[in-house]
Amino acid sequence: MDCSGPCSRADFSNRRATRGVPHRSGPMPRYFQLTRKHTYSLLFVLPLLIAYEAGARMISGRAHGLRNGADVLLRSVLAVGGVHGTLGFTAVLAVVAILLIVRERRREKVPLQAGVFAGMMAESVVYALLFGIVVGTLTQWLLGSWQLSGGTGVLDRLPLFDGIVLSLGAGVYEELLFRVVLVGGLLAIFLSTGVKKKSARVYAALLAAAVFSAFHYIGPYGDQFQTWSFVFRFVSGLALNVLFISRGFGIAAWTHALYDVFLTVTHHP
Numbered sequence: 031m032d033c034s035g036p037c038s039r040a041d042f043s044n045r046r047a048t049r050g051v052p053h054r055s056g057p058m059p060r061y062f063q064l065t066r067k068h069t070y071s072l073l074f075v076l077p078l079l080i081a082y083e084a085g086a087r088m089i090s091g092r093a094h095g096l097r098n099g100a101d102v103l104l105r106s107v108l109a110v111g112g113v114h115g116t117l118g119f120t121a122v123l124a125v126v127a128i129l130l131i132v133r134e135r136r137r138e139k140v141p142l143q144a145g146v147f148a149g150m151m152a153e154s155v156v157y158a159l160l161f162g163i164v165v166g167t168l169t170q171w172l173l174g175s176w177q178l179s180g181g182t183g184v185l186d187r188l189p190l191f192d193g194i195v196l197s198l199g200a201g202v203y204e205e206l207l208f209r210v211v212l213v214g215g216l217l218a219i220f221l222s223t224g225v226k227k228k229s230a231r232v233y234a235a236l237l238a239a240a241v242f243s244a245f246h247y248i249g250p251y252g253d254q255f256q257t258w259s260f261v262f263r264f265v266s267g268l269a270l271n272v273l274f275i276s277r278g279f280g281i282a283a284w285t286h287a288l289y290d291v292f293l294t295v296t297h298h299p
Contacts, residue, residue: 061146061149062277064140064141064143064146065146065149065150065153065277065278065280065281066277066278067134067138067140067278068130068131068134069131069134069135069140069142070140070146070147070150070278070280071278071279071280071281072127072130072131072279072280073131073142073147073280074147074150074151074280074281074283074284075202075279075280075283075284076127078198078201078202078283078284078287079202081198082195082198082199082201082202085191085194085195085198086195086199088191088195089191089192089195150280150281150284151284153277153281153285154281154284154285154288155288157273157281157285157289158284158285158288158289158292159292161266161269161285161289162289162292162293164269165262165265165266165269166262168265168269169258169261169262169265172261172265173257173258173261190294190295193294194291194294194295196290197287197290197291197293197294198287198290198291200286200287200290201283201284201285201286201287201288201290202283202287204242204286205270205274205279205282205283205286206279206283208238208241208242208245208267208270208271209238209270209271209274209279209282210274210279212238212241212242213234213235213238213271213274213275216230216233216234216237216238217230217231217234220233220234231275234271235268235271235272235275236268238267238271239264239265239267239268239271240264240267241267242263242264242266242267242270242271243260243261243263243264243266243267244260246259246263247260270282270285270286273285
């Protein structure tokens, strides 16, 4: 805001209120900007987290505490620091999320609009429906022949409800671990060493995709290694990394969860 004369207190207040959310022409550019904010991403993921934790508690008795692998890994890391149990783990996540939201809203005055959340859900549904087609086509192109299996791995051997619960957990915790922590961490490392931003994003996306794919073959519930499945998951991880970098954590998490739920329901015996 440029004042031709002395600026009033109201002028400075308006400047602070719009800081961090620059005005752009039309509603769509503003929508895409808002949806990448921590406030929208974290609040958008909250129902997904609640649904997974509630479902995990329901299946804990018959499934011997079966939980998503990324969830278990994050809990193990926090346990080293003295945070134990579901309540403590969830409390840490809640505190971090609240601090990020409060900090952002104080600095940028991010408005909360129901229409933005509705748009994010619509985006996630569309991406989830297209995800398998895009990833499958790229995998076929890389392998040179169609070698994709129609199943979902270990989830085929679980009750349908259990598979859905683990799918929701994948959306929350795999995105938190492999996108927020891993991709975000790799980006910070590459940028700190002087790598240009575009190159850093490419390197981080590729490296994190390889780690994401390899993670699915670790542990008692890991799948048996096969070349086609590794390539498919590498391409899947790469697509999710691109989605995270371009659209943020919230939409990436819901896209991942909805896609896994779709696979679990349609391929369950």
